[in-house]
Amino acid sequence: MCTIPADTAQIIETSLITALEDRGLRKTTARAAVTQRIELAGDAFTAEQLCRELPEVGRATVYRTIRHLVDAGALCKLPILDGAPMYSVARVEHHHHTICSRCGAVGEFRHSTVERVMRSLEKEIDGDIVGHRMEIFITCNQCLAAIAEGESHD
Amino acid sequence: MCTIPADTAQIIETSLITALEDRGLRKTTARAAVTQRIELAGDAFTAEQLCRELPEVGRATVYRTIRHLVDAGALCKLPILDGAPMYSVARVEHHHHTICSRCGAVGEFRHSTVERVMRSLEKEIDGDIVGHRMEIFITCNQCLAAIAEGESHD
DNA sequence: CTTTTAATTGATATTGAGTATCAATAAGGA
DNA sequence: TCCTTATTGATACTCAATATCAATTAAAAG
Structure with missing residues (x-):
């Protein structure tokens, strides 16, 4: 039901x-x-x-x-x-993520260089590349502001 | 004990x-x-x-x-x-991993370009970069061989 | 609109990874 | 050797996620 x-x-x-x-x-x-x-x-x-x-x-x-x-x-x-x-x-076909290690907010970004890196890695790597994953850990602007705010109150 | x-x-x-x-x-x-x-x-x-x-x-x-x-x-x-x-x-200071999606074998690699990409991303990204992680999914050479072997038996 | 059939739902039980507890034990300095 | 403290591990527990399966619902057919 x-x-x-x-x-x-x-x-x-x-x-x-x-x-x-x-x-x-x-x-x-x-x-x-x-x-x-x-x-x-x-x-x-x-x-x-x-x-x-x-x-x-x-x-x-x-x-x-x-x-x-x-x-x-x-x-x-x-x-x-x-x-x-x-x-x-x-939201977009192929992308990567940013994760704020303070608040956990997740963002999305694309970067053509990442794809170029993949192609250049193909020579070095012992097999066929079938995919990749990349996450960038950040402190987001809001958290940076919150930290600055907190410090100014000391 | x-x-x-x-x-x-x-x-x-x-x-x-x-x-x-x-x-x-x-x-x-x-x-x-x-x-x-x-x-x-x-x-x-x-x-x-x-x-x-x-x-x-x-x-x-x-x-x-x-x-x-x-x-x-x-x-x-x-x-x-x-x-x-x-x-x-x-085994080495900073590196990334390859993971075979067929057998799960994990390898290690370093690539200076990845570090350069990080620096160039700093402008685009909404916050301070504090770290990153990257994994490349592969079919390793052993698995490629095993697949080829299997196919030849049909 | 009604009937029919197969997909879907959700309460419950279960699995599996990982952690907390705490008395018994072992490490290593005095 | 003794003593203090870190460590161990059996057990119980938490939490995420899945399996089960009778009851329900979607939507295709009549």
Whole structure:
């Protein structure tokens, strides 16, 4: 039984739910709630966060929907060094991520040089390159400001 | 009570156990067994693999020793996309990893261009860069050979 | 609109990785 | 050798994620 209240249940035509439909999956109330929430939040999130924010959707369904979105290439799975992986909406075809090591905010960037590095590495590497992953750890501007603010109060 | 048999218990002066001693940690039979095993194996490994291979050492101790080695910078923790992280001995100061997506073999490489890319990214990125991580997914030469072998048998 | 069929859901149980606890034990300096 | 403190490891626990499976729902067919 799906117990999603009417206001949450409203199905909005979005790219995430479309990504699921394109894979032959049904457009259900639960999936609409999950994809909508991801899109409205904007930020990166963990599976458990989503579960907490959507108590009306079962955990199993939240996890399944996330997996489908990752399989569809609509979400990126970011393995964090400690703890559960984070997910962020893939807005551009191929990109990398910045992660603020103070607040956890995730950003996206593209850089043509990275692709060029890959090609030049192909000679050095003992096999065929099939993919790569790169994360840059930063202290974001907001956190830098917060730190400066905190110091000025001493 | 430590129940490590005599042959496993032999304490060998190695860089890993030294890394622990340098941090003021005691040279114990259990830690010697763990570090020795890591060095003899050579390959990357998961914590659970180590536990299975060293049933005479308690799980808690295996996990604690790994954590100490990572803290000391003697081991690299590699977050794998699915499942438990892998660990590999850090042989050079700063480097990146290749991971064979077929057999899981982990290699190490350095590339000066990666550092140059970091510097050039500093302008584009919204904050201070404090670190980065990069993994290249490959099909290693052994796997390429195995695939070719398999195909020739059709 | 109703029927039909297969996909989907979600409460629950289960797995698996990793950590906390704490009494017993071992390391290593005095 | 003794003494103090770090270390160990059996156990219980937490947390993330998955498997199970009867009840429910989507949507295609009639």
